[in-house]
Amino acid sequence: GAGVSQSPRYKVAKRGQDVALRCDPISGHVSLFWYQQALGQGPEFLTYFQNEAQLDKSGLPSDRFFAERPEGSVSTLKIQRTQQEDSAVYLCASSLTGTGSYEQYFGPGTRLTVT
Amino acid sequence: QKEVEQNSGPLSVPEGAIASLNCTYSDRGSQSFFWYRQYSGKSPELIMSIYSNGDKEDGRFTAQLNKASQYVSLLIRDSQPSDSATYLCAVDQNKFYFGSGTKLNVKP
Numbered sequence: 279g280a281g282v283s284q285s286p287r288y289k290v291a292k293r294g295q296d297v298a299l300r301c302d303p304i305s306g307h308v309s310l311f312w313y314q315q316a317l318g319q320g321p322e323f324l325t326y327f328q329n330e331a332q333l334d335k336s337g338l339p340s341d342r343f344f345a346e347r348p349e350g351s352v353s354t355l356k357i358q359r360t361q362q363e364d365s366a367v368y369l370c371a372s373s374l375t376g377t378g379s380y381e382q383y384f385g386p387g388t389r390l391t392v393t
Numbered sequence: 394q395k396e397v398e399q400n401s402g403p404l405s406v407p408e409g410a411i412a413s414l415n416c417t418y419s420d421r422g423s424q425s426f427f428w429y430r431q432y433s434g435k436s437p438e439l440i441m442s443i444y445s446n447g448d449k450e451d452g453r454f455t456a457q458l459n460k461a462s463q464y465v466s467l468l469i470r471d472s473q474p475s476d477s478a479t480y481l482c483a484v485d486q487n488k489f490y491f492g493s494g495t496k497l498n499v500k501p
Contacts, residue, residue: 320483323490369436382427382489384439
């Protein structure tokens with residue numbers, strides 16, 4: 279079946295612009311996760327949804343970052359007033375159920391470059 | 394101390410050899426452990442999960458878990474050049490924590 283999809287794959291934003299990154303999880307997957315990956319580092323947790331409920335947003339680096347999953351399927355990560363330090367790959371993952379005791383499957387990522 | 398530690402490498406092995414990748418973690422209560430492979434410019438791809446002490450084998454891959462030592466490893470037998478990638482260890486400590494990855498080079 280179809281895997282996790284993300285769009286856009288690449289995004290260039292001028293500093294101060296707002297951006298919205300979309301994630302479409304594997305059909306039927308209850309849990310959805312957002313990660314930020316800097317070059318040469320492992321993914322870092324940003325936030326987690328179980329269905330439409332955002333159960334953990336402790337990894338969001340500032341109040342400029344906001345995520346939603348209003349109908350329990352597609353999720354959007356929004357970054358307001360982008361800064362250069364926001365440049366990274368943003369990865370979305372989904373899992374069938376649970377809070378991490380089940381395998382997570384990643385989308386291709388969105389590479390954000392802030393100029 | 395980081396939650397999950399990996400040697401960044403690079404680890405170089407000849408084709409056909411066994412590659413051994415290691416990972417330590419900080420939370421003794423962790424229950425779930427995962428190995429991901431990430432090719433350059435691509436997203437992480439799940440290789441294996443392990444939940445119980447001991448070994449778990451899947452094809453050329455064997456994951457080993459020792460909770461008492463807070464240590465998890467991945468062995469790749471008969472390494473192939475196509476195995477050259479960065480290998481990420483992930484540990485569920487109420488949320489997924491990833492190591493920074495070990496870069497593996499398999500030389501033909």
